Amino acid sequence: MKLSTRVTGLLNVKYPIIQAGMAGSTTPELVATVSNAGGLGTIGAGYFSSDRLEQEITYLQELTDLPYAVNLFVPSDKLYIPEKVEHMNAWLKPYRRAFNIEEPVINMTEKQQFKDAIDLVIEKGVPAVSFTFGIPEQTVIEKLKERHIKLIGTATSVEEAIANESAGMDMVIAQGSEAGGHRGAFSETASQLTPLIGTMSLVPQMVDQINIPVVAAGGIMDGRGLVASMVLGAEGVQMGTAFLTSDESGASQLYKHAISQSKETDTVVTNVITGKPARGIENEFIHKMNEYDDEIPDYPIQNQLTNALRKEAANKGNAQWTHLWSGQSPRLVQHMSAWALIENVVKQANEIMNR
């Protein structure tokens, strides 16, 4: 078994390790460190304006000449329903008051923002783009492929993977149920918010059904996870929580501390924080939101409704009222440079493969 795969070939990187594009928690330093260490760093641009994205890319290009990716959230067709927003605003009022936060103005500029990001990615010659929450329109895919930008899709089920392959993605991330943060899903199951298939089940079933390379994600923290994923047929891994707690990550000390103090049983998948299902450590905020007596507004509305509240709580050192995205392997986090993390993962993987 070798660490050079179709994924390393397509992305032109040394190791088949992708740092997940964790919106809100990546920094140019993190992305550059990962890429300079031989992996693929990813700017988590899901929440970025095009100005902000341009700044990050410009700064990143000073820090590395090696390939990196930009992660974008594919916009949905969700509507702004004033009554739902009013209802949630009324419900959030006492909590906002407690943190001295104003009611936010909601913008529904997702689609324009995505369009601008695509134009910018082309203009800046970004080497790779990864997508979360769906597959962009065919015209967008064609435009990116013409510029030889590598396209990384996200799938939480075999059917989503097949859809990604059909749309022309170069590779697809198999996001297992263990993964922290937003579920990249764009399909629903009868009884659950989104598919929640464990990585051990998802990867081999996906590999058997598609021809493009599969990148495993969910629960992977070290060389054991990397080699296990490759044994299952993946040609690379995407790691989120492991990089979130690295030195270069943009996550606050509060956030990193909460993850390192938590157990594998402490996370839940919930849509109450942003309007999209995501895995994070259960806290007071999630408990209170679970008592909400109506449907949670869709993403991006709920995200904007709770955003300032969560930020202010984090600023005040209150981990109970902010988001604490984490996968199911918090016991395996290590606090070190992303560079050392990649070195350790590769070293352990090589030791296992040579056993």
Next chain:
Amino acid sequence: MKLSTRVTGLLNVKYPIIQAGMAGSTTPELVATVSNAGGLGTIGAGYFSSDRLEQEITYLQELTDLPYAVNLFVPSDKLYIPEKVEHMNAWLKPYRRAFNIEEPVINMTEKQQFKDAIDLVIEKGVPAVSFTFGIPEQTVIEKLKERHIKLIGTATSVEEAIANESAGMDMVIAQGSEAGGHRGAFSETASQLTPLIGTMSLVPQMVDQINIPVVAAGGIMDGRGLVASMVLGAEGVQMGTAFLTSDESGASQLYKHAISQSKETDTVVTNVITGKPARGIENEFIHKMNEYDDEIPDYPIQNQLTNALRKEAANKGNAQWTHLWSGQSPRLVQHMSAWALIENVVKQANEIMNR
């Protein structure tokens, strides 16, 4: 990497492959075939009277001289609450009528049944016993250990694994969220019925925290799953769904067919069928039971209340009103002898390890 581990040593088997003790679906032929092929077959005795268990062991001993296990359900302290039973009986009435089924008489003989099974296991010199739903009392463990019977615990979290180790289990099964059938859990999490930790997350975190060997379970169907589990630090695997659909299994054709026609997104974890959380293919029965307007009676009561109904539905060829336990990898099931299955798993594992 080698297939001989502490697990093969302790159990005195050739391969680190345990056939899960699927209550209701094992046959002496299945257990013997697995053991004769070099794995550890397991009599799923969770629902058995001691007479039935004695018959099965006696017959099995004619079919194999090699080690096997008996799986037992550790009794709980749940009470029989007449009002809850009456309420459920009233609710089930129209469905029972449709299948021409009488209201069952509930017995609360779990504890006596477990005690009798332990005595029988000792009397018959059963080589290994695995436990689901908890850890037996210390006196039981000591009695079994005195007879050098190997003890296999089940854990769905690191804390449950530590409890198993402290109690004196020889090894522990790490039951990942992908696993089909009953969750072996005996702890609750704040927001879920039981811990649902993916195998990719659960195994390495468990291996790091205990010294007894870990056996991975959940989503493992082939040589890829076996080697991936061992890379994560497990010293063996337990496979359920893969053996459920084998030729020697006691599962009906209806049941096997339903699994082979299903996708990874078709299962749910529910307590509506037996009163304990278990993963199975979502069907009409689960949908209807989800509409029940009160708390589901505890196991073993709910199991007994719905048992005849499910059996009769299966007899009538109705897969919508029976239980269809399955893990999250139904796309990987193969219809073959359990012997060929083990041969294939080992062959593929060796190929991967020699790559």
